[in-house]
Amino acid sequence: MSEIDQGLTEKQKNIAKILLDVAIKLSDNGTGSISVFNIGKKVSYDNLFDSDIKPFNILDFPRRFEIVSGVDGACIINPDGLLVSYSAQIKKCKPYKNYGCRHSAAYTASLNNNLVIITSEEDRKVRVFKNGALIMQIDPTEKEVKHKTKEAVSLLESCGAGTLGTLGASIFIPTFGITLIPGIIIFGSSHYVLKNIINLVMDKYGKETK
Numbered sequence: 001m002s003e004i005d006q007g008l009t010e011k012q013k014n015i016a017k018i019l020l021d022v023a024i025k026l027s028d029n030g031t032g033s034i035s036v037f038n039i040g041k042k043v044s045y046d047n048l049f050d051s052d053i054k055p056f057n058i059l060d061f062p063r064r065f066e067i068v069s070g071v072d073g074a075c076i077i078n079p080d081g082l083l084v085s086y087s088a089q090i091k092k093c094k095p096y097k098n099y100g101c102r103h104s105a106a107y108t109a110s111l112n113n114n115l116v117i118i119t120s121e122e123d124r125k126v127r128v129f130k131n132g133a134l135i136m137q138i139d140p141t142e143k144e145v146k147h148k149t150k151e152a153v154s155l156l157e158s159c160g161a162g163t164l165g166t167l168g169a170s171i172f173i174p175t176f177g178i179t180l181i182p183g184i185i186i187f188g189s190s191h192y193v194l195k196n197i198i199n200l201v202m203d204k205y206g207k208e209t210k
Contacts, residue, residue: 007157011059012039015081016156018058019117020138020149022066023126027119028140034074034106036088040113040131045088048073057081074105107132115156128156134187142183152184 008016019035026033036043058065059081069075073087089105096107102118110116110129118127128136138145138152179185 008039008153011081012037012079013153013157014059015077016115016153017149018062018065018081019077020126020128020152021146022062022069023117023119024138024140024146024149025066026069027124027126027138028146030121030124031070031119032102032121033069033119034090034102034109035069035117036074036076036090036106036109037079037115037117038076038084039079039115041111043076043088043109043114044091045074045076045085045109046091047085048087048089051085051087053086055082055084058083074109103127107134130156136187137185139183139185145181145183148181148184151181155180155184155186 016037019037023033023035053068056064057080058077065075065083068083068086071086073089074085075083076085076088077083090109093101093104093108096103102120106116106118106127106129111132113131116129118129119125120127124140126138126140127134128138136152136156140146
């Protein structure tokens with residue numbers, strides 16, 4: 001299997017769903033956060049302060065993860081779902097145009113095939129970065145969107161974590177997006193990628209794009 005075809009394992013899909021569930025709750029409350037799903041190259045970071053909580057698996061303790069996600073700094077989650085840090089400061093942050101420090105940290109941490117989910121205090125949106133590209137935005141105010149995170153993960157698996165991210169940042173522009181699920185926008189400029197996304201959704205209804 002080539003890199004472009006590789007996606008998330010079933011366990012990683014469950015982890016990603018928890019990350020989105022928590023992010024939507026935090027964003028809806030106006031709390032900023034960064035969650036780094038470190039499934040690619042190890043992220044370089046320092047801890048803002050000494051941790052007094054032992055590492056735990058967010059699959060087993062999602063509520064505990066929700067609480068620590070609101071602490072200053074990024075949460076770093078390894079491929080098995082273990083929270084290894086909840087007060088991380090991403091090193092050597094690269095600027096993300098027209099956005100502040102949190103988005104710059106998310107962009108930097110997402111490089112080298114990592115999945116990063118960020119919540120914004122300013123506009124209360126949830127954004128997902130992969131491999132240096134903004135690939136998804138979720139509006140927590142959209143009715144029922146909190147019940148659509150499984151579908152969102154399917155999009156990430158089929159066209160985000162498994163395809164969009166590995167194609168590289170150069171084909172993506174954050175000003176263009178399509179809405180396939182109310183409240184969830186997919187960003188991208190590749191006809192090939194967008195057709196795959198649309199086919200993914202249409203297949204659920206027994207249809208196919210031409």
